[in-house]
Amino acid sequence: MVLTGEKQIGLFWHPYDEILVGFCHSYQLRIGDILGNPKMEENELRLRLLRPIGDSLPKEMVDIESMLVKTWQDMDKKWQDFIEVFKKYCKVNRDYQVVLVNFEGDNYDDELARNNYLEAKEIQAQAAQAYIEARKEYDKVFGNYMALSSKYKKVIDDIHNKECPNCPWNGNTIFPEAS
Numbered sequence: 001m002v003l004t005g006e007k008q009i010g011l012f013w014h015p016y017d018e019i020l021v022g023f024c025h026s027y028q029l030r031i032g033d034i035l036g037n038p039k040m041e042e043n044e045l046r047l048r049l050l051r052p053i054g055d056s057l058p059k060e061m062v063d064i065e066s067m068l069v070k071t072w073q074d075m076d077k078k079w080q081d082f083i084e085v086f087k088k089y090c091k092v093n094r095d096y097q098v099v100l101v102n103f104e105g106d107n108y109d110d111e112l113a114r115n116n117y118l119e120a121k122e123i124q125a126q127a128a129q130a131y132i133e134a135r136k137e138y139d140k141v142f143g144n145y146m147a148l149s150s151k152y153k154k155v156i157d158d159i160h161n162k163e164c165p166n167c168p169w170n171g172n173t174i175f176p177e178a179s
């Protein structure tokens with residue numbers, strides 16, 4: 001199922017069975033996860049209820065949603081960057097270990113391999129640090145988002161009643177009969 005032109009990332013109604021509003025990183029991936037569940041009769045309801053929230057939320061919530069998207073994308077980018085340089089570091093490290101194993105006394109010139117190794121090691125350490133910093137930013141924003149969700153609980157419930165007709169949500173789950 002390809003869903004183009006639809007909101008892919010942000011706040012959605014019912015991204016999971018036991019969540020009223022949640023931050024969804026990828027609508028399409030979440031749909032894929034849902035379809036992986038063997039109980040298709042349950043999936044119909046999950047797919048029907050998983051909907052992006054419009055601009056109806058209070059401005060503070062709309063703003064925090066933008067921040068969630070921004071910091072999550074930044075964190076994701078930093079993670080991908082780290083994976084790239086880490087792969088390179090692993091390769092250079094392997095090459096360097098070969099050099100060390102083959103080391104034969106004072107004649108062996110291993111300066112290039114060693115410098116490559118040290119450089120790659122430094123670059124991957126910096127990339128790891130950049131990811132950790134980005135993750136801290138995202139966690140901070142997520143904390144603020146959780147606080148705002150509590151602050152606006154009543155407002156969110158009211159919007160939900162309007163935007164999610166015929167919803168079996170009972171305050172805890174979209175499957176009240178099973179609970």
Ligand SMILES: [Zn+2]
Pocket residue numbers: 013014049160164167168169
């Ligand atoms: Zn609902």
